[in-house]
Amino acid sequence: MLTQQILNGLVSGSVYALFSLGFTLIFGVQKLLNFAHGATFMAGAFIAYYCTINGLPFVMAIGFSMLATGLIAILIDLIAFRALRKRGNAEFPALVSSIGVDLILVSIAQQVSNTQVLNFPFGTFPIQFYDVFGLRISLLQIVILGVVAVLVTALIFYLKKTTFGRQVRAVATNERAAALLGVNAQSVYLQTFFIAGALAGLAGVLIGLLFNSIQFLMGEPYMLRAFVVVVIGGLGSVQGAIIASLMLGVAQSLTVAYLPSGLTDAIIFGLLFLVLLVRPNGLFGDINAVAGGTRQ
Amino acid sequence: MSKLSINDLHVSYGGVHALRGVSLRVEEGEMVALIGSNGAGKSTLLNTLSNVVKRKSGDVSFEGRDTRGMSPYAVSRAGLLHVPEGRQVLSDMSVYENLQVGMIARGKRPTIYSLDYVYELFPVLEERREQIAGTLSGGQQQMLAIGRALMGGPHLLLLDEPSLGLSPIITDQVFDALKKLNAEGLTVLLVEQNAHRAFEATSRAYVLDRGKIAFEGPSAELAGNKAVIDSYLGA
Numbered sequence: 001m002l003t004q005q006i007l008n009g010l011v012s013g014s015v016y017a018l019f020s021l022g023f024t025l026i027f028g029v030q031k032l033l034n035f036a037h038g039a040t041f042m043a044g045a046f047i048a049y050y051c052t053i054n055g056l057p058f059v060m061a062i063g064f065s066m067l068a069t070g071l072i073a074i075l076i077d078l079i080a081f082r083a084l085r086k087r088g089n090a091e092f093p094a095l096v097s098s099i100g101v102d103l104i105l106v107s108i109a110q111q112v113s114n115t116q117v118l119n120f121p122f123g124t125f126p127i128q129f130y131d132v133f134g135l136r137i138s139l140l141q142i143v144i145l146g147v148v149a150v151l152v153t154a155l156i157f158y159l160k161k162t163t164f165g166r167q168v169r170a171v172a173t174n175e176r177a178a179a180l181l182g183v184n185a186q187s188v189y190l191q192t193f194f195i196a197g198a199l200a201g202l203a204g205v206l207i208g209l210l211f212n213s214i215q216f217l218m219g220e221p222y223m224l225r226a227f228v229v230v231v232i233g234g235l236g237s238v239q240g241a242i243i244a245s246l247m248l249g250v251a252q253s254l255t256v257a258y259l260p261s262g263l264t265d266a267i268i269f270g271l272l273f274l275v276l277l278v279r280p281n282g283l284f285g286d287i288n289a290v291a292g293g294t295r296q
Numbered sequence: 297m298s299k300l301s302i303n304d305l306h307v308s309y310g311g312v313h314a315l316r317g318v319s320l321r322v323e324e325g326e327m328v329a330l331i332g333s334n335g336a337g338k339s340t341l342l343n344t345l346s347n348v349v350k351r352k353s354g355d356v357s358f359e360g361r362d363t364r365g366m367s368p369y370a371v372s373r374a375g376l377l378h379v380p381e382g383r384q385v386l387s388d389m390s391v392y393e394n395l396q397v398g399m400i401a402r403g404k405r406p407t408i409y410s411l412d413y414v415y416e417l418f419p420v421l422e423e424r425r426e427q428i429a430g431t432l433s434g435g436q437q438q439m440l441a442i443g444r445a446l447m448g449g450p451h452l453l454l455l456d457e458p459s460l461g462l463s464p465i466i467t468d469q470v471f472d473a474l475k476k477l478n479a480e481g482l483t484v485l486l487v488e489q490n491a492h493r494a495f496e497a498t499s500r501a502y503v504l505d506r507g508k509i510a511f512e513g514p515s516a517e518l519a520g521n522k523a524v525i526d527s528y529l530g531a
């Protein structure tokens with residue numbers, strides 16, 4: 001039924017949001033595409049998995065995994081981006097070097113997992129269903145919606161209302177002017193990478209739970225979706241990314257339910273082209289951009 | 297000890313030797329003008345003081361402290377605030393947010409200019425505090441850029457062509473504000489192409505010509521110097 005599909009779509013869409021926000025944040029601040037974001041997501045699921053099977057309580061496993069993926073993202077910045085940033089015109093080289101990091105992380109995961117699909121042990125998360133207005137919703141779905149809503153709200157609050165958030169937006173808007181105002185762009189980069197990595201890691205864990213499957217290539221379809229989300233939402237726009245993620249989740253869930261399988265990606269990209277025809281800058285590209293737009 | 301002293305500064309961009317041995321000083325409480333025509337190296341000098349541009353050689357001392365090797369953000373946190381050419385407001389952010397970002401440079405140093413002070417100096421900023429900075433007029437953006445630097449607790453304010461593109465009336469307002477700030481004790485190094493205005497507002501001045509100081513002295517004297525008049529004050 002339709003509302004059930006929409007609900008399911010909103011749940012996956014909210015995880016897309018978690019994943020895409022970090023990607024769009026890095027793009028907003030650095031104007032660089034971090035192709036290793038998908039591998040960071042995958043690493044999140046892997047780390048939580050290995051923590052869990054080694055006996056760590058699940059909540060702690062998640063916390064540890066977010067910390068670790070935050071640090072991985074910082075490492076990606078230091079290894080793949082930092083040197084390139086200094087020389088200017090870094091877009092293309094940075095894309096290539098982040099693809100390199102992505103490949104390294106994916107091969108490590110492939111080795112570690114022996115190319116197997118992994119699952120969280122049974123009972124990692126309680127399986128419970130509730131009937132709400134005729135909709136069937138699992139405890140996991142409720143938790144996902146709740147956690148994502150809280151984190152997204154916190155992120156927006158952080159960017160809009162805190163001194164650090166203002167520094168992030170200042171660097172995104174005009175790095176040189178920000179430096180003249182006393183903003184340390186290096187520390188802004190490190191912090192945005194950490195946040196982006198931790199959110200991606202959490203998204204990986206949630207997706208691993210939701211589909212009960214963790215494997216070394218799991219980041220790739222999400223990377224593709226993040227591109228779509230960022231383009232539809234407007235480059236660098238936080239609200240745009242959230243709304244586009246939810247739209248994408250719902251569209252995907254509906255096409256899977258009502259159309260022949262295999263059409264999903266065609267429909268999603270059809271949607272992308274449609275939006276771009278009507279609004280070349282994306283839905284929010286020129287209205288607002290919490291994380292700062294691409295305009296100067 | 298001078299507020300700012302520059303000794304034999306050389307800067308080049310690739311092959312372009314933009315500053316060729318500039319020496320200059322600004323004393324506590326002074327407002328000093330630096331004038332010169334297009335491409336003379338005025339912005340290069342200010343950018344070098346902020347360490348946005350790397351010097352080739354020479355010494356810069358700000359409040360007795362050698363600024364060599366400091367990051368641009370560290371220079372502004374030390375109280376050397378630079379209002380850059382073209383204002384460079386944070387165009388996506390509101391007027392109020394721009395002023396808030398301005399406070400970052402102050403860090404834990406005591407407040408010198410409060411938000412209320414800035415609003416009183418430039419009432420239009422208070423009227424438009426929620427407006428997105430990129431949609432302000434040029435004059436309003438200049439006021440915002442100055443106000444933002446004041447929030448950073450400047451011990452020395454560098455201004456790069458504040459009158460650029462402004463109508464005479466708005467230029468008057470901006471210069472009146474600068475004179476008031478200086479009268480209250482702020483030390484200012486003012487870069488201008490508009491030599492009339494700069495001489496009138498300052499006590500001492502330097503004239504930069506193709507990367508070298510060509511003249512220096514009391515502003516009133518330079519304004520009466522025939523060579524300066526011919527080159528910079530001609531109609």
Ligand SMILES: Nc1ncnc2c1ncn2[C@@H]1O[C@H](COP(=O)(O)OP(=O)(O)OP(=O)(O)O)[C@@H](O)[C@H]1O
Nearest residue numbers: 309312314332333334335336337338339340341489
């Ligand atoms: N980033 C740069 N790369 C190469 N050359 C530069 C750069 N910036 C300035 N120059 C050159 O250095 C010289 C000094 O330029 P600068 O911008 O400092 O002059 P200015 O006095 O500020 O001029 P204006 O009044 O036009 O602002 C000029 O010859 C200019 O072309």
Ligand SMILES: [Mg+2]
Nearest residue numbers: 338339340381
């Ligand atoms: Mg200039």
